[in-house]
Amino acid sequence: MPDAPIDLTYDGPLAIITLNAPPLNLFTPDMMAALKSALAHVTDSEARGLLLQAEGRAVSAGVDVNFFTTLDAVSGAAVWRDWLDFIHALEDLPIPTVFAAHALCLTAAFEISLACDLILAAESARFGLVEIVVGLTPSMGGPQRLVERAGPARARELIYTGELFGAATLEQWNVVNRVLPDEGFREAAHAFALRLANGPTRAHAATKLITAAAARNGARAADDLTPLVSGALLASEDLQNAIASFLTDGPGKATYTGR
Known part of the structure; x- marks a missing residue:
C-alpha cells in the first residue's frame, strides 16, 4: 500500500523489507506494527534470505520523540517487551539476515541492525545510539x-x-561487517544478500545456532550442539542435491534446491 511505512518485496528466494516513511523513517507504533507484520509474512514464506534496507536520505533518525510523551514506567516497559519480541523473532529466523545502511542510522534502526546476522554499510553511513539526549538507554537490545x-x-x-x-x-x-562504496551501494548490498539466499539454507541455519551458542555460552556449549544440528544436515534436500550436482558437475558448481 502506498501509505504503508514499510515495503515487503521478494526477489526469488530473497525477501526484502524496506523502511519507507520519508523523510526520516521515524519509528512509531505504526512502523513497528508494520515491521512485525512483514516479518511474520517472511517467516511463513519460502524465503531463503532477508535483506533489510531503507529509502530516503536516512536509514532512520530513530524513534519519534513524541511517542515518549505518551509513556509512563509501566506502559514503557510493556512497549520495550513488545519491541524486543520483534528483535527476538528477527534474530531467530533460520535464514541469513542482512542489514544495509546507506546513510544515517540511529537508535531503533541501529538496534534492529544489530539483531541481523550481517551489517553492510556505505562509506558515508553513520551510526548512533543517541538515547542520552532524552535521558534514556537503548532498550531494543x-x-x-x-x-x-x-x-x-x-x-x-x-x-x-x-x-x-x-x-x-x-x-x-x-560491529559492521563490510563497508562498501556509496556509489552502487544499494545494488551491491542486494547482490550480496541474494547470493546468501541462493546458498544452503539449512547449513546457514545450523551456522546461526552454533555461533549463537558459542557467543552466549562458550565454545564447549557450541560443541555440544554441533553434532545435533550438523548431523541433521545429512537429511536435508539442500545437501543431497548439492552433493549430487558436485559429483555430476564438479567442484564449485553445487546447486541448492530444497530445504
Whole structure:
C-alpha cells in the first residue's frame, strides 16, 4: 500500500523489507506494527534470505520523540517487551539476515541492525545510539548485542557519549561487517544478500545456532550442539542435491534446491 511505512518485496528466494516513511523513517507504533507484520509474512514464506534496507536520505533518525510523551514506567516497559519480541523473532529466523545502511542510522534502526546476522554499510553511513539526549538507554537490545560484537567497553563508549560513529570505525570494532562504496551501494548490498539466499539454507541455519551458542555460552556449549544440528544436515534436500550436482558437475558448481 502506498501509505504503508514499510515495503515487503521478494526477489526469488530473497525477501526484502524496506523502511519507507520519508523523510526520516521515524519509528512509531505504526512502523513497528508494520515491521512485525512483514516479518511474520517472511517467516511463513519460502524465503531463503532477508535483506533489510531503507529509502530516503536516512536509514532512520530513530524513534519519534513524541511517542515518549505518551509513556509512563509501566506502559514503557510493556512497549520495550513488545519491541524486543520483534528483535527476538528477527534474530531467530533460520535464514541469513542482512542489514544495509546507506546513510544515517540511529537508535531503533541501529538496534534492529544489530539483531541481523550481517551489517553492510556505505562509506558515508553513520551510526548512533543517541538515547542520552532524552535521558534514556537503548532498550531494543542494542547494548547487549553491541557487547557481543565489540565488547562491553566499546558498547559503553558508544552509548555513554551518544556520538555518531562512521562505518569504517564500526568495521574496525567488528560491529559492521563490510563497508562498501556509496556509489552502487544499494545494488551491491542486494547482490550480496541474494547470493546468501541462493546458498544452503539449512547449513546457514545450523551456522546461526552454533555461533549463537558459542557467543552466549562458550565454545564447549557450541560443541555440544554441533553434532545435533550438523548431523541433521545429512537429511536435508539442500545437501543431497548439492552433493549430487558436485559429483555430476564438479567442484564449485553445487546447486541448492530444497530445504
